[in-house]
Amino acid sequence: MKTGVLALQGSFYDHVQSLKLIEQDYVLIKDTSDLSGVNSLILPGGESTAMIKIQENNDLFSGLKKLIESGIPTLGTCAGLILLAKDIIDGETSLGVLNTVVERNAYGRQNQSFEGLVDLLGNKEMYCFIRAPKILSYEDSVSPIATIENEVVGVIENNIVGLSFHPELTNDNVYLNWLSSFLKDGVNVRSL
Amino acid sequence: MKIESTFKIKKGLAEMLKGGVIMDVVNAEQAVIAEKSGAVAVMALERIPADIRAEGGVARMSSVETIQEVIDSVSIPVMAKARIGHFVEAQMLESLGIDFIDESEVLTPADDKNHIYKHDVKTPFVNGATDIGEACRRIGEGAAMIRTKGEAGTGNVIEAVKHMRSMTDGINKIKTSDQNELMSLAKEIRAPFDVVKEIHELGKLPVVNFAAGGIATPADAALMMQLGCDGVFVGSGIFKSGDPKERAEAIVIATTNYNDPEKLIEVSKNLGEPMVGINIDDLDEAEKLAKRGW
Numbered sequence: 001m002k003t004g005v006l007a008l009q010g011s012f013y014d015h016v017q018s019l020k021l022i023e024q025d026y027v028l029i030k031d032t033s034d035l036s037g038v039n040s041l042i043l044p045g046g047e048s049t050a051m052i053k054i055q056e057n058n059d060l061f062s063g064l065k066k067l068i069e070s071g072i073p074t075l076g077t078c079a080g081l082i083l084l085a086k087d088i089i090d091g092e093t094s095l096g097v098l099n100t101v102v103e104r105n106a107y108g109r110q111n112q113s114f115e116g117l118v119d120l121l122g123n124k125e126m127y128c129f130i131r132a133p134k135i136l137s138y139e140d141s142v143s144p145i146a147t148i149e150n151e152v153v154g155v156i157e158n159n160i161v162g163l164s165f166h167p168e169l170t171n172d173n174v175y176l177n178w179l180s181s182f183l184k185d186g187v188n189v190r191s192l
Numbered sequence: 193m194k195i196e197s198t199f200k201i202k203k204g205l206a207e208m209l210k211g212g213v214i215m216d217v218v219n220a221e222q223a224v225i226a227e228k229s230g231a232v233a234v235m236a237l238e239r240i241p242a243d244i245r246a247e248g249g250v251a252r253m254s255s256v257e258t259i260q261e262v263i264d265s266v267s268i269p270v271m272a273k274a275r276i277g278h279f280v281e282a283q284m285l286e287s288l289g290i291d292f293i294d295e296s297e298v299l300t301p302a303d304d305k306n307h308i309y310k311h312d313v314k315t316p317f318v319n320g321a322t323d324i325g326e327a328c329r330r331i332g333e334g335a336a337m338i339r340t341k342g343e344a345g346t347g348n349v350i351e352a353v354k355h356m357r358s359m360t361d362g363i364n365k366i367k368t369s370d371q372n373e374l375m376s377l378a379k380e381i382r383a384p385f386d387v388v389k390e391i392h393e394l395g396k397l398p399v400v401n402f403a404a405g406g407i408a409t410p411a412d413a414a415l416m417m418q419l420g421c422d423g424v425f426v427g428s429g430i431f432k433s434g435d436p437k438e439r440a441e442a443i444v445i446a447t448t449n450y451n452d453p454e455k456l457i458e459v460s461k462n463l464g465e466p467m468v469g470i471n472i473d474d475l476d477e478a479e480k481l482a483k484r485g486w
Contacts, residue, residue: 007211011210050231
């Protein structure tokens with residue numbers, strides 16, 4: 001069992017740190033050849049425009065998309081959510097596998113970035129929202145799993161989870177326990 | 193409950209820029225080229241360092257119009273430079289909604305003794321450093337990101353390498369010291385004790401550390417990444433070269449694939465002329481920007 005962490009740019013080492021804490025094997029993904037043997041995926045925060053550009057030449061996203069569509073557990077945080085979403089306001093669709101409409105930088109610029117008390121699957125924790133994307137709407141096949149002040153900031157659709165914040169910068173036990181079961185069992189994990 | 197601009201949030205934006213390239217731009221047109229080439233952020237400034245060097249005079253914060261124009265033209269984070277110690281320029285950049293302030297030695301310093309007290313500004317700061325002591329002093333003042341100073345506007349990577357190696361040596365020394373030695377070490381390197389203690393506990397800097405000053409080719413960017421930097425700033429190297437777009441893209445790809453010589457060869461083909469560059473030995477001491485900052 002090996003988790004692939006997209007490592008084109010961004011906070012991928014922070015996700016690697018989470019994986020080390022739950023003793024999960026991982027591989028950094030920079031190229032299509034890194035995808036073999038991967039049975040769960042993490043798409044980190046960073047700049048989505050840069051990630052899209054960097055993979056362009058070797059078309060890494062086609063391989064990534066096939067892998068996600070095969071049903072392996074996939075987590076995207078912040079920019080990772082943007083890469084997953086089907087419709088993007090103020091940006092381009094890349095993987096387009098999660099039936100949501102997401103707006104980039106919708107909470108404002110860096111001065112409006114904040115730590116906020118998030119209800120993630122029933123547990124409350126302070127998480128970082130950094131020039132975060134907003135989940136504007138989602139299809140019926142998608143369910144909310146995280147909210148802040150009644151606004152949805154995290155969703156799940158089958159094997160795919162998208163969060164607009166950064167649990168990898170907090171690495172609290174509740175998140176790590178959830179991550180551990182999600183990466184192993186994926187779709188079966190609906191609650192804590 | 194929401195709390196804005198905590199130190200974790202300031203530091204967090206720098207974490208998101210890791211593995212990326214931040215490019216100097218002087219107008220909206222260059223900012224768009226930078227974003228399309230895969231830059232993770234742009235640095236808005238009036239003149240790029242090579243021109244500041246050539247033209248001389250006092251270099252200050254960019255015009256409000258330039259900064260506004262750059263903010264409006266791209267969706268990636270926008271940084272801008274304030275003079276060392278010029279806290280009013282910083283207050284203005286904060287009000288303009290800049291995402292990161294670079295308190296930069298490339299501009300003419302406004303204070304010969306003090307840097308800005310950065311904790312009170314909502315916007316995060318990046319500061320240059322030549323060694324671990326300087327990095328600790330800036331972090332103590334509230335910097336959320338450090339970069340090597342290098343020697344901006346020269347297209348010569350030697351000073352950035354020197355600063356990065358010196359930083360790594362300093363971190364190793366703090367890491368391997370006995371805790372009884374930390375106060376004496378802090379005194380020796382003129383660093384705040386708390387920051388030294390934090391580095392001792394973490395085994396690394398508590399904030400992200402980028403390379404800057406003299407990076408002109410994909411190989412330079414990869415060199416700095418292999419030396420342990422978290423990402424790179426490219427100033428004059430892009431828009432002073434023969435084909436800025438090609439070179440910008442190549443440096444971005446090289447920064448991601450810094451350990452892959454085949455990819456580095458691939459992106460280094462047909463790049464056109466790099467910026468000409470200056471030998472550091474040809475500079476008078478007074479012309480060295482890295483000496484600014486205290």
